Amino acid sequence: MAKQIVLGSKVDGAWYDAHATFYGDMSGGETMQGACGYGDLFKQGYGLETAALSTALFNDGLACGSCYEIKCVNDPQWCIPNTGTIKITATNFCPPNYSKPDGNWCNPPQKHFDLSMAMFTKLAQYKAGIIPVKYRRIACVKKGGIKFEIKGNPYWTLVLLYNVGGAGDVSNVKIKGSNTHWIQMSRNWGQNWQTGITVTGQSLSFQVTTSDGKLQEFVNVVPSNWQFGQNFEAKTNF
Structure with a gap:
């Protein structure tokens, strides 16, 4: 039995600037572990609709489980026209690499999503490697409880x-x-x-x-x- 007490709620619907890359291949074999502790993301229902967040978004793990809507913007060479948006759940951390202060997109204070290839290629051609995106927090819709x-x-x-x-x-x-x-x-x-x-x-x-x-x-x-x-x-x- 569940009882709900509402202490106030707000999902920020504003769009913000960020960038996105991808990891692995279409199989999503890298989704078995992660800094959020979920383990096998396929078994637990997250699948490939996930992302690793940069330090600026990950918030020391407090962001684990949060959901985002993402769209490719301002890159006509690589953005797939009229593709719309993707929706993902934060399940991992994209660590900074301070040995490359100008070349690692996950370094603070940059906002960055490292997507599965399957999700990245819904937005842009994989040859792009990295794309500018806009994102916003959305409510998570999950099957089951x-x-x-x-x-x-x-x-x-x-x-x-x-x-x-x-x-x-x-x-x-x-x-x-x-x-x-x-x-x-x-x-x-x-x-x-x-x-x-x-x-x-x-x-x-x-x-x-x-x-x-x-x-x-x-x-x-x-x-x-x-x-x-x-x-x-x-x-x-x-």
């Missing part, structure tokens, strides 16, 4: 949150066992959240807040017989 993947050990619980709709990027998580009070979780990395308080053998509930201030409570979404490595899904109103 929010998912919780539980990892760790009896003394330390790590929960990966993914497939989050609405703002997409989770800013705060609390967990409650059937025998505990609400416990504040801390961000381990990306969208992995942790607690050192023992919750094994208990049914679990979560309070999840996204960056737009929306909070949802998911009561007893994980049964008491859960095991590490399992995934659980809850319906949302994000």
